[in-house]
Amino acid sequence: MSRAVVVGAGMTDFGPHDQPIEELFADAAFASIDDAGVSLGEIDAFYFGNALGGQAESDTHLAPKLATHIGLQGIPCQRFEDACATSSNAFKHAVQAVEAGIHDVALVGGAERCTPETGLGTGEMTKIFASAAHRQYEQPAGLTFPGVFALLTKRHMHEYGTTEAQLAEVAVKNHHHGQFNPHAHFGKDTTVEAVLDSPIVADPFHLMDCCPFSDGASAVVVVSSDLADNFAGEPVDVTGVGHRTDAIPLADKTSLSATQSARNAAQEAYEQAGIRAENVDFAEVHDCFTGAEVLAIEALGLFEDGSGGAATAEGRTYIDGELPVNPSGGLKSKGHPIGATGTAQIVELTKQLRGTADERQVEGAKTGIAHNLGGDAGTTVVTVMEERA
Amino acid sequence: MSRAVVVGAGMTDFGPHDQPIEELFADAAFASIDDAGVSLGEIDAFYFGNALGGQAESDTHLAPKLATHIGLQGIPCQRFEDACATSSNAFKHAVQAVEAGIHDVALVGGAERCTPETGLGTGEMTKIFASAAHRQYEQPAGLTFPGVFALLTKRHMHEYGTTEAQLAEVAVKNHHHGQFNPHAHFGKDTTVEAVLDSPIVADPFHLMDCCPFSDGASAVVVVSSDLADNFAGEPVDVTGVGHRTDAIPLADKTSLSATQSARNAAQEAYEQAGIRAENVDFAEVHDCFTGAEVLAIEALGLFEDGSGGAATAEGRTYIDGELPVNPSGGLKSKGHPIGATGTAQIVELTKQLRGTADERQVEGAKTGIAHNLGGDAGTTVVTVMEERA
Structure with missing residues (x-):
């Protein structure tokens, strides 16, 4: 083959x-x-x-x-x-x-x-996007996606003590990266204070915890x-593409904080590529909300369960950190045109692995992964790409 | 393989x-x-x-x-x-x-x-379905799908002299077949007179030329x-699956009556299967409107260009004719739940090739094809299935 x-x-x-x-x-x-x-x-x-x-x-x-x-x-x-x-x-x-x-x-x-x-405002678009939530059990309850990811993240906070300030660090880091990406929707720095001072959208998420449409x-x-x-x-x-699903609605999932489809997709992708999480040099992950990035970097095996918030706050996921996450700025800063996001991650992996990512280049990047989830993480696709042997 | x-x-x-x-x-x-x-x-x-x-x-x-x-x-x-x-x-x-x-x-x-x-009426559903027409060039002109297929069919009538009565024969034949299909939406006989007496929806199509939603x-x-x-x-x-597209909008197609994507998809499917049109024992085709069946049986090579209407009127496409078309009743009689139609054709091929189609069984059926088009025939998929060797 x-x-x-x-x-x-x-x-x-x-x-x-x-x-x-x-x-x-x-x-x-x-x-x-x-x-x-x-x-x-x-x-x-x-x-x-x-x-x-x-x-x-x-x-x-x-x-x-x-x-x-x-x-x-x-x-x-x-x-x-x-x-x-x-x-x-x-x-x-x-x-x-x-x-x-x-x-x-x-x-x-x-x-x-x-x-x-x-011609549609963010409220109308949020309602349209909520069509990906369960039609009978979740939509009638008014569960739009800030709420979906708030539920997942609240569970993580409950289990591991992850804090709002740690979540805000995801936004700060991704906005920092995004300023080096000429295609980014919001390419400028922000601060933990600015995130925590922004209005609450769905507890624990402030406006600045949320990616834009x-x-x-x-x-x-x-x-x-x-x-x-x-x-x-x-x-x-392209050395691995894993694709797995999880139960929808949320109430049918065995875990809210594990995002099991990501764990299974990552395992499949790593096996195809013949690598382990330790071999990953950088990751583009689906940070539709700051909490989603914390869940993702744990599900991908890049950080131990429960440590994703602290690792972010310690600066370990910056471009010059030990494991850069979302050097592109991620959905949070780069933006999230829904159907374009998955292949935009592949675009970033390609640039990084060619060494042509300019100011946001991850030094020595030889193996990168992309993590793209759908809905409430009912779908996750994980892709491994590597510098050509 | x-x-x-x-x-x-x-x-x-x-x-x-x-x-x-x-x-x-x-x-x-x-x-x-x-x-x-x-x-x-x-x-x-x-x-x-x-x-x-x-x-x-x-x-x-x-x-x-x-x-x-x-x-x-x-x-x-x-x-x-x-x-x-x-x-x-x-x-x-x-x-x-x-x-x-x-x-x-x-x-x-x-x-x-x-x-x-x-909760939506046929008018609202027709408008929703018109989203498959070109957004800038066709939708603003009010071109819904009865009109799309009326244009294709009118061109065929102009080129070959196909008549409204011949089109009506497609409906009569498919309703005749559909009465033997317990799953059919409209499983009863009709007549050429009943079709021609039904209200005009989009010239040349009467209501009874149109499949239901x-x-x-x-x-x-x-x-x-x-x-x-x-x-x-x-x-x-499954011995062949051909899939080809054609330009959208209609004005960009090189021919309205040829449905070129069907010709190309059929060629691909036949080549994969190692057969020719002459080897086909029966066909399920996408008769969303009666005219579409006439175009399809010509594009598939089952009848010469221009002869599809006459062949139908001569009874050659009945279950007991020389080349049965839509023994299931087709979209016209069986019904057309859009996203379910393609695999419903595969269900019918499976039943026929197993010899378990009961009253609508095509005698000696060993090779069947399915023709499923999308939009204005911008997409066509042709599948060849054969009795197991």
């Missing part, structure tokens, strides 16, 4: 955009295509993620629509929706298809419009490793 | 259902699981299609939700949306994953609620052929 490699990566700025989704995605797609040095005629499949286009903008069947806009009509196109894990699941399928020899060159990406540029798009070009030398883009190996 | 086989198939009645989508899908899923004789613990992946749940019922991230409801939480689950071709694309991915050795036993299915049981679910169990003997369900071989 030939492995899959990423030879091209691109993304738009994350933040408000007034373009139609076709144009927004095209900007990311052509950035990845140009980076790869691939011609349109060589691309033989398109894997696309979008979560909310039907509800937010009456726009579905987007895979062939977007393919048409960028000149790829005719090839197999598919749209995935797995809440916030949408485009990492698209990426998984592209990797599997390339490894199986079904396709040689796949374009993978995601795009979403979530800001008031859609963003508009944005991201794309990567995945090819068979046998063909990597045919393209201009420096290849980065 | 091991081939994929279907060892279990099940579906609900198509028509109004007052169940939540979890329960609706569970009825189809357990029918297929029981038919296969597989235990839940043996199923290692879930591929799910739903088109409109977010817009119609505020219900997304459905793959792990439905998996949880039937006891499959934990395994990789993914939702596909490719308009009406949603669950055949899910099926394609399951077949590819099984053939590649990624999974051994996959549950594949689709479910949709489209009737007034959702239905609630319903369908599911199949796909396993590696190496493992087929481990299960009770009689295996049917």
